[in-house]
Amino acid sequence: MSERPLAEPAAPLDLLDERLRRGAGLRSALTGILERIRSGDLGALPIIVGLLVIWTVFQALNPVFLSSTNLVNLLMESVSVGVIALGVVCVLLVGQIDLSVGSVSGLSAALTAVTFVEAGWPLPAAMAAAIGAGAAIGWIYAQMVTRLGVPSFVATLAGLLSFLGVQLWLLGDTGAVNLPYDSDLVHFAQLAFVPAWLSYVLVVLAAGWLFATGYTLARKRRAAGLSARSTRLLVVRSAGLLAALGFAVWYLNRARGIGWMFVCFVGLVLALNYALTRTGWGRSVFAVGGNAEAARRAGINVRRIYTGAFVLCSSLAALGGMLAAARLAAANQASGAGDVNLNAIAAAVIGGTSLFGGRGSAFAALLGILVIQSISSGLTLLDLDSSFRFIVTGLVLALAVALDSAARRSRASHGRA
Amino acid sequence: MTAVSTTGPVLSLRGVSKNFGAVAALTGVHLDVAPRQVVAIVGDNGAGKSTLVKILSGVHRPDTGSIVFGGREVTISGPADAHALGIATVFQDLALCENLDVVENLFLGRELRRGRLDEVTMELRSWELLRQLSAKIPSVRIPVASLSGGQRQTVAIARSLLGDPAVIILDEPTAALGVAQTAEVLHLIERLRDRGLGVIMISHSMEEVRAVADEVAVLRLGRNNGVFKAAEVSSQDIIAAIVGADALPHHPHRPHRGENRGDE
Numbered sequence: 001m002s003e004r005p006l007a008e009p010a011a012p013l014d015l016l017d018e019r020l021r022r023g024a025g026l027r028s029a030l031t032g033i034l035e036r037i038r039s040g041d042l043g044a045l046p047i048i049v050g051l052l053v054i055w056t057v058f059q060a061l062n063p064v065f066l067s068s069t070n071l072v073n074l075l076m077e078s079v080s081v082g083v084i085a086l087g088v089v090c091v092l093l094v095g096q097i098d099l100s101v102g103s104v105s106g107l108s109a110a111l112t113a114v115t116f117v118e119a120g121w122p123l124p125a126a127m128a129a130a131i132g133a134g135a136a137i138g139w140i141y142a143q144m145v146t147r148l149g150v151p152s153f154v155a156t157l158a159g160l161l162s163f164l165g166v167q168l169w170l171l172g173d174t175g176a177v178n179l180p181y182d183s184d185l186v187h188f189a190q191l192a193f194v195p196a197w198l199s200y201v202l203v204v205l206a207a208g209w210l211f212a213t214g215y216t217l218a219r220k221r222r223a224a225g226l227s228a229r230s231t232r233l234l235v236v237r238s239a240g241l242l243a244a245l246g247f248a249v250w251y252l253n254r255a256r257g258i259g260w261m262f263v264c265f266v267g268l269v270l271a272l273n274y275a276l277t278r279t280g281w282g283r284s285v286f287a288v289g290g291n292a293e294a295a296r297r298a299g300i301n302v303r304r305i306y307t308g309a310f311v312l313c314s315s316l317a318a319l320g321g322m323l324a325a326a327r328l329a330a331a332n333q334a335s336g337a338g339d340v341n342l343n344a345i346a347a348a349v350i351g352g353t354s355l356f357g358g359r360g361s362a363f364a365a366l367l368g369i370l371v372i373q374s375i376s377s378g379l380t381l382l383d384l385d386s387s388f389r390f391i392v393t394g395l396v397l398a399l400a401v402a403l404d405s406a407a408r409r410s411r412a413s414h415g416r417a
Numbered sequence: 418m419t420a421v422s423t424t425g426p427v428l429s430l431r432g433v434s435k436n437f438g439a440v441a442a443l444t445g446v447h448l449d450v451a452p453r454q455v456v457a458i459v460g461d462n463g464a465g466k467s468t469l470v471k472i473l474s475g476v477h478r479p480d481t482g483s484i485v486f487g488g489r490e491v492t493i494s495g496p497a498d499a500h501a502l503g504i505a506t507v508f509q510d511l512a513l514c515e516n517l518d519v520v521e522n523l524f525l526g527r528e529l530r531r532g533r534l535d536e537v538t539m540e541l542r543s544w545e546l547l548r549q550l551s552a553k554i555p556s557v558r559i560p561v562a563s564l565s566g567g568q569r570q571t572v573a574i575a576r577s578l579l580g581d582p583a584v585i586i587l588d589e590p591t592a593a594l595g596v597a598q599t600a601e602v603l604h605l606i607e608r609l610r611d612r613g614l615g616v617i618m619i620s621h622s623m624e625e626v627r628a629v630a631d632e633v634a635v636l637r638l639g640r641n642n643g644v645f646k647a648a649e650v651s652s653q654d655i656i657a658a659i660v661g662a663d664a665l666p667h668h669p670h671r672p673h674r675g676e677n678r679g680d681e
Contacts, residue, residue: 014556017556217537224540225541226541280528283517283525284526286521287514287521287526290516290517291512291515293512294512295514295525297496299497358514
């Protein structure tokens, strides 16, 4: 500190190096973003562009696609797999994989239905049992990976088969259990919508919160002599969020509005985002994903971080499966089968989570599932069957990974890693 | 001028031996490091340098002999012990997370306020530390992957300083570096000495050793083979000690070796 030149009071402590070309104002923020994109640090840009392209194409093919009613449905449909994808993000971040999320979600759906409907347990107990089973499965995977050294790919592939078997055994000969329509769970997943006035309040709160946190941080940084975002930039950013969310909510409110289930999903995304970016645990997750040996030497309990990621992933898969069953008002042999598994993993990857660990964010699950669900919804509206859906989703996944690899190379050559 | 310690050694090894099965990796090794002193450990492959580093950093425990730190005998039974005592080790592979930025790497595993990270204080302290080391790192908010080898070495050394150690061990700090970066790291080692640390440096390069070290301890086949004042010894003499004095047929300047390189 004593070496800080006092003669130049204007430059913040972290911008003193003459090799740096950036300031803290609105203008330099914009040029900074452009420069970042050019160097291959694309962030969420490709997904948002991709989403716009997908929406434009489907809207041109079928004008119903962008109608309020369809978008309301689209959001509701995206929640269950989105929650599963959120868990997948966690295991991908530590550089592992869970291929069994579909089976675990199906098992959870069956377990919820069987305990709640057939055994007559109270709903909270049934739900807790399902999520507890998910957590236990994640713990078993973690033990196999960390103690026995089984690759997570194989451990979870074994789990995929075994838990599919358990699901079928639980459902018995009939192969399906219906959930009563008047239960809270089904109501939550099908009919619970946020009142219009409350949705606007939430939008204002979100924008205000974004500004407040940004402003507090900027003030603290300035007080400490570091560079900070200008207040003008913060205002513009919050106003942008306010306008975008406000429009979206207004548009959705022309139909049934926003489901509570979707709001809860967004809440989960925000919570995980906080945990990943603002806590020591999150830092450890990224460190383990980036270089597990370095993390171990830095005193991080790598085994515990792996365990946490697997437990979180399987628990979220169980929650997602439960929500899927609630949405369908039934658990059957097809719960969690078919494309659920790969959609969840694809959503995480399309959203920008690296398959090699250490890179990604909670928002990847949200953005990725919106892409996948848009494709699915658009093709359904065109009366095209699942064969096309598989093909298109597969192509988008390939495109997303190719784009990510290209961007990674560009980042490396521009020194951004 | 070579720094002369007034307080005696901060870290001493007394007759340390370590066997791996039938192989005696270290036999009765002595080593003293004083504050404000750079001790270079040199030796051929298999001389026991790595074993010595691992004993000091708590990876291995010595079979016999004792370690005296700060005037009292200590046992180092794990990396955490070494840390707690104030012995920091920077291994050759640096152990940095390339996907994390400089601040995140510096504070990895000991973040401030783990429930709600105190990024501002961490960034501020990172700058302080790097400025003290005159580190040439343009921004602490760029991923370590985009730094040069010398800058990474700087980050790794800065990280080991966060625990406020008394002794820092550098395992071949310049092995993978170019000319300019090597100079940067050697300069950094001098700064560490100026801060009052005892520095143990493993190196293969005679030039570097003579440029930066105060003392040169030679290991040969797991035994001490001479401790030299770096300012008074020629590279040839060090090499002779490394390969075994008798192996080298002649020493043209042997009688006058102190005069080859006068004190500055």
